[in-house]
Every structure is written in structure tokens, then in C-alpha cells.
Amino acid sequence: MCLGKQEGGLGFRRFEEFNQALLAKVAWRIWKDPNSLLARVYKGKYFPNSSILSARIGSLTSWGWRGILRGRDLLLQGLRWQIGSGDSVEVLTDNWVPALHPFPPKPRQGIIGVEGKVTSLICPNQGVWRVDCLRQIFEEDTVKAILAIPLPIKVVPDRLVWDGEISGCYTVKSGYHKAVELRRQKELQVKAVALSWDRSLWKRIWATPIPPKLRYFIWQLVRGVLPTGEALSTRGMEGLEPCPVCGEEVESLEHLFFRCRVALQLWEGAELHLLRDRFPLNNMSIFWRRVLEEGNLDRSTLMRVVALFWRVWRARNWVVFDFTQFIVPVLLSQFRSQVTEWDSVPDNQQRPPFPGPGGPRLAVRESVPPGELVLFVDGATLRGSHGAGGWVLQDPSGVVVAASAALYVGIFDPSLVELLAFRDAIRWCLARGLHSIVFAGDAQVVIRRIREGQVDDVQGGTVLEEIRCLTGSFSVFDIRFVGRDCNRVAHLVARKALSLFPHLGGFDFVSWLFSAV
Known part of the structure; x- marks a missing residue:
């Protein structure tokens, strides 16, 4: 549930990582605004002769300062040097190559004893890299990554920027994602589950032009988390082994939505059986992947397919929990009413964006003044x-x-x-x-x-x-x-x-x- 939506999860925030991201925001403000009252108080007490980036926890420290240092540790994982003069950056120990972040560049095999600043790799007063020196120290991939770093012709100081945002400024959102990334490096099994389906599928699901309620329902289908009899049995629970609707097979997703006699009658009555036969029916995840990848499937048709699945699931739950008998013509009538209702709801993605405090977010064309070069x-x-x-x-x-x-x-x-x-x-x-x-x-x-x-x-x-x-x-x-x-x-x-x-x-x-x- 805490995986991002683009990775097949629901995007809930982990408390520990989110709390650390908030603390990192405090550390960022202390570092970027050293003249603020908060920064001056903490500096005077805990790091009078250094920066917060190199401050130590010490003894007899407050609970608040310990929390800020925990946020500072996350901040250090995402900071990268932006090369100006190169005088402040160590070649092999500092993070300064964007493509390799958060790791410093590694030298070629057999190269040892490389020390010095990045300025030694720059042609003075020219704003270009010394390509011959780079190729002597690094592999070709690293050389290409370094050559992609722009250099100022005029000497400007090196600076640290937050690598998680284009603006270079820390945000809680990017800090949280960095904390989650570090956590996953330690939990390989979480990473393996996240990569079981590529991100393109999850992006399609959450970007599908249907109401959010239905996107979540599709996510449940693809993930296989609907509590069918088969799914409950795999979790060690007493599931409804035979299909509660027809009693002919084990209740799996594929049986309930593709092979059950009620589902077959609904596909026929909704005039979607020809569309259904175009896709593989032996695996629910693959079925929805193919449906979402279908380029000529319009929103109305997609809405009808989702509504049919929804109606089958609702009919199944009526039988299980309310002991209600279903009538196929009634289900078809409810299906059509459902489609009409959902079609009348505008999609969030089709609404114009709300104007911010500065007015509508529209590109303003500015004319060049006459009479000027x-x-x-x-x-x-x-x-x-x-x-x-x-x-x-x-x-x-x-x-x-x-x-x-x-x-x-x-x-x-x-x-x-x-x-x-x-x-x-x-x-x-x-x-x-x-x-x-x-x-x-x-x-x-x-x-x-x-x-x-x-x-x-x-x-x-x-x-x-x-x-x-x-x-x-x-x-x-x-x-x-x-x-x-x-x-x-x-x-x-x-x-x-x-x-x-x-x-x-x-x-x-x-x-x-x-x-x-």
C-alpha cells in the first residue's frame, strides 16, 4: 500500500520516512538561512565552529536537535555539488556527477592514488573539461557523464544543490522519495515486488480517464487482491472454494469475470463479447494490460468494460452477503444506468487547472518592443x-x-x-x-x-x-x-x-x- 502508484501501490506515506523528510526541511532552512533566529540559536549551542552539514550529535543534546540531525542525514544523501570553479570539490570523495549520484565517480581499474580538486580537471579561463585527463582517470561512461556538466567561463563558486528537484531546492515530497529509495536499497524483496510489473502499466491505470473509484477497482483486479475464494485460500483463510454464483468452478478472477455463466450473459447483453475475445482471458493482469494499451479504445468503451466488471462483482457480493438472487435483465439495466451515471461525471484530468494566486497558468506572449535591436x-x-x-x-x-x-x-x-x-x-x-x-x-x-x-x-x-x-x-x-x-x-x-x-x-x-x- 505504501508503494507509489507508478509502481503498483496506492501511494500511502510511510510515517517514518515522511517524518524524516519533514525534519530534513528544518535542517535545510537552518543551512540556507543562517541568519534566522532558529539557525543562530542552534549554531551557538551545538555547532559554533562548523556547518550543520558537518555538525556532530555530541552529548546532553535535546530531543529536537537529535531529530534535526536525523533529517540532516537524509539531506546529505541528496545534496550534490554543482561545479563552478571546482576548488571546493574533491574528485573521488564528493558527489558531483549527476548521472552517478549519490555515488562519487570511481576511477578506472588499476588507477590508485588520485587526489585533488575538480579544478585540476578544468582548463583555466576556458570553461571546458580536460578530456585527456578525464580519460586517463575514468571509464568512458563516466567521462561522458562529466562532459555533460556545463562549466561557466567566468569563475563562480561551487555550490551544493538538492538533486531531487529541478529547482535545486529541497522539498518534503522529494525528500520523502529519497528516504523511500534508501529504504528499498536495504529491502531487496520490496524492490523485487515493485518491479514485478513495469511502471508503464501502473501509470496507465492511474491516468485512465475514468472516476477514481474505478481506477482503484482496476488496481485491485491487476494486483489480484479482490477476496475471491481462490485468493482467500492462498492467504490461509477459508474461502468460498466453488463460485457462489454458478457453483461450477473454483472462484478465481478469471472464472468470475470471464467464464461464469452470469458473466457470459452480461458480456453478451452489453454487446462487448466481440471486444472481450480480442484479449487473452487466462490471466487478469495481462488482460487489463492489453486493454489499457489498446490505442483505439475510446473512453466510453473503456467505461462500459469497467462497468461490466463492477456489476459482476456487485452481483457476486449480493449473493455472498445478502443471499439475494440475481436476474440477468435487471443486472443489464443496472449496468446501463451505471454507465450513464459515470459518463455524466467529468474526468478530473479534463478539467481546466485552478488558477493560482498569480492568475491562470497560461503562457503569456509578449511582443518585442519596436525600435530596438x-x-x-x-x-x-x-x-x-x-x-x-x-x-x-x-x-x-x-x-x-x-x-x-x-x-x-x-x-x-x-x-x-x-x-x-x-x-x-x-x-x-x-x-x-x-x-x-x-x-x-x-x-x-x-x-x-x-x-x-x-x-x-x-x-x-x-x-x-x-x-x-x-x-x-x-x-x-x-x-x-x-x-x-x-x-x-x-x-x-x-x-x-x-x-x-x-x-x-x-x-x-x-x-x-x-x-x-
Whole structure:
């Protein structure tokens, strides 16, 4: 019951792990806000000469402080170094490679005595990794993971971020999932049960466009937890061995819903027997897997199938508990009424989202102000290989006056490539003496982070820190969100740069644009 819904459980919270996640939130606040009253009180008493991340429990400590340290222990399991200068991070003892988290990178077999900081693996003042050194120390998979870490060109400090959230900030939800993950590493049998069915099936069940009550019923069918006679017998209880409806076979899920004479009459009366025969009937879990994977099965048909199963189960319970005889025409009438009732209930997933305090969550298109130089920026990626950023400068009349691009070897996350593209576009403008310009792009999330000055981003925090420093050199800095159609030319440049890998230098993007557009 405490497994996540995507793993075949019901998603109930474990008290111990959830309590630890709440305590970790307190530890996070003490660490991130050292000037708060709570942080100053605890620091003065328990760790005056160190950080809470390295504080020890000591003797004669309070119950509250012991609890906070328990939360701190969970926090340490999910913190990862974000590389800036690399001066604060040990190569082989600290967590700093995202793909390997929470483990530090391991050296190649036979390599011993590797010590030092990560800064020794970075080319100074260039913002690139020393690939030759990486390949001497690590295996190729680790090298690829390290090359996917973006480096700032300008020196910025290393920082610790919470790896469980894109924002890099700790949340109780992500902390709970980290605590559960650590628990499962110790309980292999729980992990084995969770993997008995892949996550795609459970996601389909909980995302099925039917009322929640029915999703839970399907979950019971797939899990085989309905108390049929066969299921009760396997649990050491006295089950209703023969089917209470027909008395012809042992009451299993497959018999009750597929072979029982009442079920057969309902399939026929509901005109679903042809649909039933398209799927395997010897295993309930496989049956529902195939039903949910059926691409052309509309919501109305799916609702009728679920309603039929529900009606069979209700009829069975009437016989067992109320000693009521069933009449098939009556069951069919109740089946049709049930379908009509459920069809009238709007699905939660089809409802428009409630607007938050800031209003409706809709993308706001912002027009670029007239009479300004505008630099349109976009990114493109080749999955598993590399990414590219492209930018195009247009004069107030909309004529392209300059264009350029950059390649990012080993980095192909779309949002990270977009962020790097803005970073390099800003540097490109400063190098050409452009100190009053409007930047525009179609990556709304990236643009919002640049505007708000967020630097705790789990992927590009150091790049955002560098952007924040660079924007101080502009007399007027403005960044706008535009639609994809407005950003089409920058997108063409980024895609062209992607195809030019690895030879990009010297290419005339402006001449190419005039011939391509």
C-alpha cells in the first residue's frame, strides 16, 4: 500500500520516512538561512565552529536537535555539488556527477592514488573539461557523464544543490522519495515486488480517464487482491472454494469475470463479447494490460468494460452477503444506468487547472518592443550526442544584421542547451560592444529563471550565476518570451549549427540564412 502508484501501490506515506523528510526541511532552512533566529540559536549551542552539514550529535543534546540531525542525514544523501570553479570539490570523495549520484565517480581499474580538486580537471579561463585527463582517470561512461556538466567561463563558486528537484531546492515530497529509495536499497524483496510489473502499466491505470473509484477497482483486479475464494485460500483463510454464483468452478478472477455463466450473459447483453475475445482471458493482469494499451479504445468503451466488471462483482457480493438472487435483465439495466451515471461525471484530468494566486497558468506572449535591436536565441539538440545554440540579431526594421552559434559537446538536455545559448549570446553581445539590447526566445521556463535571478537550478545554477554577473554590464537589459513562429530564424541557425558538428568556426550564417529563408 505504501508503494507509489507508478509502481503498483496506492501511494500511502510511510510515517517514518515522511517524518524524516519533514525534519530534513528544518535542517535545510537552518543551512540556507543562517541568519534566522532558529539557525543562530542552534549554531551557538551545538555547532559554533562548523556547518550543520558537518555538525556532530555530541552529548546532553535535546530531543529536537537529535531529530534535526536525523533529517540532516537524509539531506546529505541528496545534496550534490554543482561545479563552478571546482576548488571546493574533491574528485573521488564528493558527489558531483549527476548521472552517478549519490555515488562519487570511481576511477578506472588499476588507477590508485588520485587526489585533488575538480579544478585540476578544468582548463583555466576556458570553461571546458580536460578530456585527456578525464580519460586517463575514468571509464568512458563516466567521462561522458562529466562532459555533460556545463562549466561557466567566468569563475563562480561551487555550490551544493538538492538533486531531487529541478529547482535545486529541497522539498518534503522529494525528500520523502529519497528516504523511500534508501529504504528499498536495504529491502531487496520490496524492490523485487515493485518491479514485478513495469511502471508503464501502473501509470496507465492511474491516468485512465475514468472516476477514481474505478481506477482503484482496476488496481485491485491487476494486483489480484479482490477476496475471491481462490485468493482467500492462498492467504490461509477459508474461502468460498466453488463460485457462489454458478457453483461450477473454483472462484478465481478469471472464472468470475470471464467464464461464469452470469458473466457470459452480461458480456453478451452489453454487446462487448466481440471486444472481450480480442484479449487473452487466462490471466487478469495481462488482460487489463492489453486493454489499457489498446490505442483505439475510446473512453466510453473503456467505461462500459469497467462497468461490466463492477456489476459482476456487485452481483457476486449480493449473493455472498445478502443471499439475494440475481436476474440477468435487471443486472443489464443496472449496468446501463451505471454507465450513464459515470459518463455524466467529468474526468478530473479534463478539467481546466485552478488558477493560482498569480492568475491562470497560461503562457503569456509578449511582443518585442519596436525600435530596438533584438537578439533572437534558440537551442537545438541531437539526443545522446550534443547540442547547439543559435542567435540572430535583427535591426529595428527586422532585417538580419548578424548571426552566430555555439556547440555543446556531450550536452543534449533541451533546457540546459537553451540556457547555455543565452549565456553565450550575452557574451557575444558584450564582445561586440552591444550594451542596450532586447533578448528574445521561446524557452519560457529558462527566460523566467534568468529574469528572476534564480541560481539554485539543479542543472545550470552556475551558468545562471554567470548570466547574472554578465547582465550587470548592460546599460539596458531586457529579455522577452516570444512564440516559436517569431523565433523561427534563430531555430534555423541552431539546427544548422547542429548539423555542422564538429566544424563550426568560420561558417557565414547570415549568407546561409538569405539563401535558406
